[in-house]
Amino acid sequence: MSAKIKFEIEFPIHASTKMLYQYFATPSGLSEWFADNVNSRGELFTFIWDGSEEQAKVLQERPEEKIRLKWLEDEDPKSYFEFRLEIDAITKDVSLIVTDFAEEDEIEESKMFWENQIEELKHTIGA
Template sequence: MSSKIRIDLEFPIHASPSFLYQYISTPDSMGEWFADNVNSRGKQYTFIWNDSEEVADRISQKTDVYIRFKWEEDDDDDTYFELRIEVDDLTKDVSLLVVDFADEDEVEESKMFWENQISELKHVIGG
């Protein structure tokens, strides 16, 4: 039984899905907005913020659609974080959907983290 709460966030982004996908899936691009530095070896990504380092495994992906990571230190099998690109069929508007999991007392903090990071992403890509 998962003790964490699922968080679903949606951010409109003015960018093509293939362009946006580069920014959510490649270490160099993720280092421009998600973390101070990102390194990868195979499916293992190391995210570096100031003096802290977090390691996640890329557990699933579909080009131009989504990428899903699992934090290595997270013992909960049901948790992950996912960045999914959604395109509205009618308007062709592009959104980035973020799925994450947080402990009950960290939900607001987690939402703020994502809002800040996605704001940085929009700044970087001009979207």
């Protein structure tokens, strides 16, 4: 198995970090834009799409700043996905930085996936 490659995409979003964070760190928030349904039990999130389920474990969380999760089925020990919020010190603009890992030949596809998901998020919050 080849090691996956880490990539980051930055999305400017016009919303407060406090409000945005709810969409990454809570099952109800995630189910509004990321999956059909999301449940959580402690550090374990279960994502449901069209009847199929995938579980991810929270590796790291800093409220209103970032949450890092790892798919349980992903055998690459280094891989994870992360939502990180940054505020520009001067303009106060908020950016969402999505970090993920993909096989080399799947990076473009993964980036498109995230772009579509974040468009859905922006539509959901009216940003």
